[in-house]
């Protein structure tokens with residue numbers, strides 16, 4: 001069974017203000033690198049469908065969704081938040097990015113796929129049930145996790161988020177839904193300053209100081225994530241795969257590199273082998289230095305594809 005890579009050219013029609021770091025070149029740099037490294041021979045590349053309204057409503061309020069759909073501009077940009085704007089192509093890109101997660105869940109629960117990576121944008125993990133923020137409109141990984149627990153045989157899943165920014169949206173959505181464990185490591189104090197101090201057995205927040213490097217990152221992850229995995233025994237593992245904790249990233253202040261992303265992926269692959277029948281669904285979040293992003297995704301997929 002080949003691993004599946006969801007991507008779509010329509011992602012590039014999502015554009016924000018000139019100079020915005022969350023730009024179409026990110027996906028293009030990733031695909032170029034995967035092509036150069038012949039990774040696309042090992043992954044089956046597919047286009048995702050648009051997400052269903054029902055799947056979005058598992059995590060977003062209907063009124064919020066109505067507002068986003070109604071805000072889609074015919075031309076120019078419409079600002080939903082200080083750093084989160086809609087262009088004419090944004091709504092479709094965001095619906096496809098959530099659709100990739102909904103479809104991935106359908107594939108892995110039917111036994112038609114074991115590993116899926118969604119090379120999509122805009123990202124999703126900052127989007128809350130009622131708010132677009134931090135370059136995010138719909139919370140794709142949350143759409144996937146919520147769809148999974150709607151499946152009769154799935155009782156427990158987990159989201160692992162190693163983006164340099166806290167996965168506030170995912171924590172907000174699942175803080176009272178213990179079927180979904182959320183583990184997020186993040187630079188602290190740092191954007192978005194929301195929901196990082198939620199304390200629940202199934203919400204594992206791992207704040208890390210600016211400047212954190214490989215050794216301290218790995219120690220914190222082993223300390224926090226390994227026992228949480230053993231306790232929760234997720235039946236599907238989701239990854240909010242942000243690569244802006246890379247030392248070269250212009251937004252983040254941490255000092256990780258490709259080897260650390262390979263390491264944390266390997267840890268989750270081993271966990272999936274033990275608990276989830278190998279099922280892992282990973283989706284792109286941040287990562288704003290094009291070379292570092294492309295190399296980090298390559299490193300992530302080498303482990304994920306095993």
Ligand SMILES: [Zn+2]
Pocket residue numbers: 163164165242244285286287
């Ligand atoms: Zn980020």
